[in-house]
Amino acid sequence: MIDVKNLRRSFGQVVAVDGISFTAEKGDVLGLLGPNGAGKSTAMKMLACFLKPDSGTASVCGYDIGKDPIEVRKRLGYLAENVPAYNEMTTAGFLKFVCDAREIKGSARKSAIDKYVPMCAIESVYHQTIDTLSKGYRRRVGLAAALIHDPEVLILDEPTDGLDPNQKHEVRDLINQMAKEKCILVSTHILEEVEAVCNRTIIINKGRVEVDSTPGKLVEEYGGSLDEVFRKITVGKTDKGAA
Ligand SMILES: Nc1ncnc2c1ncn2[C@@H]1O[C@H](COP(=O)(O)OP(=O)(O)OP(=O)(O)O)[C@@H](O)[C@H]1O
Numbered sequence: 060m061i062d063v064k065n066l067r068r069s070f071g072q073v074v075a076v077d078g079i080s081f082t083a084e085k086g087d088v089l090g091l092l093g094p095n096g097a098g099k100s101t102a103m104k105m106l107a108c109f110l111k112p113d114s115g116t117a118s119v120c121g122y123d124i125g126k127d128p129i130e131v132r133k134r135l136g137y138l139a140e141n142v143p144a145y146n147e148m149t150t151a152g153f154l155k156f157v158c159d160a161r162e163i164k165g166s167a168r169k170s171a172i173d174k175y176v177p178m179c180a181i182e183s184v185y186h187q188t189i190d191t192l193s194k195g196y197r198r199r200v201g202l203a204a205a206l207i208h209d210p211e212v213l214i215l216d217e218p219t220d221g222l223d224p225n226q227k228h229e230v231r232d233l234i235n236q237m238a239k240e241k242c243i244l245v246s247t248h249i250l251e252e253v254e255a256v257c258n259r260t261i262i263i264n265k266g267r268v269e270v271d272s273t274p275g276k277l278v279e280e281y282g283g284s285l286d287e288v289f290r291k292i293t294v295g296k297t298d299k300g301a302a
Contacts, residue, residue: 060085060212060242061106066115068101075101077266078115083259085211088238090257090274091246094293098266099246100140103216106244107137119212133161136210138218142201146190150181150200153189157204171207179203180229194221202230213243219252231255250285264293 061083068076076098083089091099104110106117108128116123122130144153154176158168176182179199184192192200198221205213218234219227234243234256247253253260254274262270269292270277274285281288 060087060120061089061117061244063102063106063117064115066102066105066112066117068098068105068110068112074266076105076112079263079266079268080115081261081268081271083242083244085242086239087259088234088243088245088257090253090260091244091263092248092250092253092260092289093246093263095248097263097293099263100216101266102263103137103214103244103246104139107135107139107214108132109137109139133208134210135212135214136205136208138198138201138205138213138215140216140220142197142204144189144197144200144204147188149188150185150192153200154203154207157207161208163208171209175203175206178233179206180226195223195226198222199226199230202233211241213237213241215243215245217246217248219247219249227252250289254285262289262292269293 063079063081065078065080066076067078079102091102093099101110105112106119106124108124108131116125118124119131120134122134124131148156154172158171163171176185179202181196181199181203184196189197189200198218202218219230222230231252234245237243245256257274260272260274260277261268277288278285281291
């Protein structure tokens, strides 16, 4: 469902993503793990058609991100690192706006709202304007917006960032609930999150894929906890140190 081949992207002198390749299928929850500045968000933005690669290709559900970005976006839900939302809109207004953009109308709209508002636990802020929401609620509204068209592929950039422990738990449960039916790519710094939701892990460092494995195999191969594995693979290979 996701097929990435040698994607590369620089910003001036900075090589953010340096030729990464990987695949993910339906049923996969693939954790994209890496220290600050490793290139995770840049890779996700390219897959979500928000940023053009300098070279390389990727397809989502068989559609090329360069040639068929509209078809890709139809099949993909993307939670960006900094949830873009219109501050003056209420949660209800924002979700309505997203439904309009995705041409979800009438009874389909009602059932989508009835499903995803409780699923993301945002009933209590439904009539509140976005600029008054806490970071955690903004993230959950962003998640509802990413899910509202029931996409086959989900790209979630640090989905639990800013959430309290209970909310983190709920979002992880939500990811687990959806895992069988979708292909989910999740970036995170939180190693317990990888263990809680991911069946595969890619460790990315300085724009390159260092490891493509499963959390269990990594622990077996390197010994110790996933935290120690992460440090062994990334410390000394990053200017900024491990997260
Ligand atoms: N728009 C941009 N302009 C210039 N440099 C950028 C831009 N976006 C990303 N970068 C640089 O590209 C590199 C990779 O950044 P990216 O945000 O993809 O990393 P990340 O792994 O998501 O980091 P974090 O975990 O801190 O969110 C960094 O050095 C970053 O400063």
